Amino acid sequence: MEVAEVSRTKFDPYVIGNNIRDLREKRKMTQMKAAEEMDMSLCHYARIEEGSKGMSIQMLFRFINFYKTDANTILGTHLGGLV
Numbered sequence: 001m002e003v004a005e006v007s008r009t010k011f012d013p014y015v016i017g018n019n020i021r022d023l024r025e026k027r028k029m030t031q032m033k034a035a036e037e038m039d040m041s042l043c044h045y046a047r048i049e050e051g052s053k054g055m056s057i058q059m060l061f062r063f064i065n066f067y068k069t070d071a072n073t074i075l076g077t078h079l080g081g082l083v
Contacts, residue, residue: 014051015076021049023067023074038066 024034035045047053055063063074071077 011075011077012051013048013054016055016074017049017051019074019076020063020067023063023069024049027067034066038062 024031027034029037031046031049032042035042038045044053048055048059060071060074063069064071067074
């Protein structure tokens with residue numbers, strides 16, 4: 001059995017930010033309301049959404065839980081074929 005190797009993948013923060021913005025807008029929320037409900041500053045939230053700030057894996061999970069979605073939706077990836 002061959003083990004699949006997963007290389008480090010670079011994620012585009014602008015794509016991630018746009019995906020988060022889309023999720024927020026579908027909920028008809030302002031950035032201020034989303035930041036408040038996620039217990040983070042508006043500045044931090046806005047920077048993630050505009051793509052000028054990356055996020056930790058912990059922050060990714062906060063977004064996944066808050067928007068009730070999956071990592072692929074936020075990251076804009078579809079990792080098919082990995083075993």
